[in-house]
Amino acid sequence: MSLKKLVMAGAVVATFAVPGVASAAGDAEAGKAKAAVCAACHGQNGIAQIPGYPNLAGQNEAYLVSALKAYKNKQRSGGQAPVMQGQATGLSDEDIANLAAYYASLPAGGK
Ligand code: HEC
Numbered sequence: 001m002s003l004k005k006l007v008m009a010g011a012v013v014a015t016f017a018v019p020g021v022a023s024a025a026g027d028a029e030a031g032k033a034k035a036a037v038c039a040a041c042h043g044q045n046g047i048a049q050i051p052g053y054p055n056l057a058g059q060n061e062a063y064l065v066s067a068l069k070a071y072k073n074k075q076r077s078g079g080q081a082p083v084m085q086g087q088a089t090g091l092s093d094e095d096i097a098n099l100a101a102y103y104a105s106l107p108a109g110g111k
Contacts, residue, residue: 031102046103047110058108064100
């Protein structure tokens with residue numbers, strides 16, 4: 001294969017890669033549907049009802065993504081993290097992005 005063809009093939013791959021990157025920004029509606037199970041601990045409105053459990057409403061989206069990934073791959077393991085590891089193992093990267101978008105979209109004070 002000529003160098004020119006290789007470069008063109010690379011450009012095609014890069015072009016197809018873009019929608020994947022774009023969809024990394026989560027879909028809050030899909031996240032809401034997925035969040036029913038989370039509400040048991042983090043509240044319907046993202047404000048935890050259980051003392052010692054964190055509020056998620058209005059949290060920074062990128063932070064939520066990194067927190068969920070850290071539970072999923074067991075990088076976060078101290079304190080009550082095992083509770084969340086169990087919740088995060090079943091989530092795909094898309095689920096995580098959607099859940100993060102949803103909780104980030106909620107008003108931080110609840111309601
Ligand atoms: C059984 C109760 C429970 C359920 C269900 C649950 N969580 Fe959690 N979650 C916790 C606890 C407890 C912590 C604090 C863990 C720690 O100390 O690291 C936590 C922490 C988190 C954090 C980190 C918050 C921060 O400020 O660092 C995120 C994000 C999170 N949960 C998202 C979710 C999502 C999304 C779901 C649903 C898929 C969910 N949780 C379901 C109990 C729960």
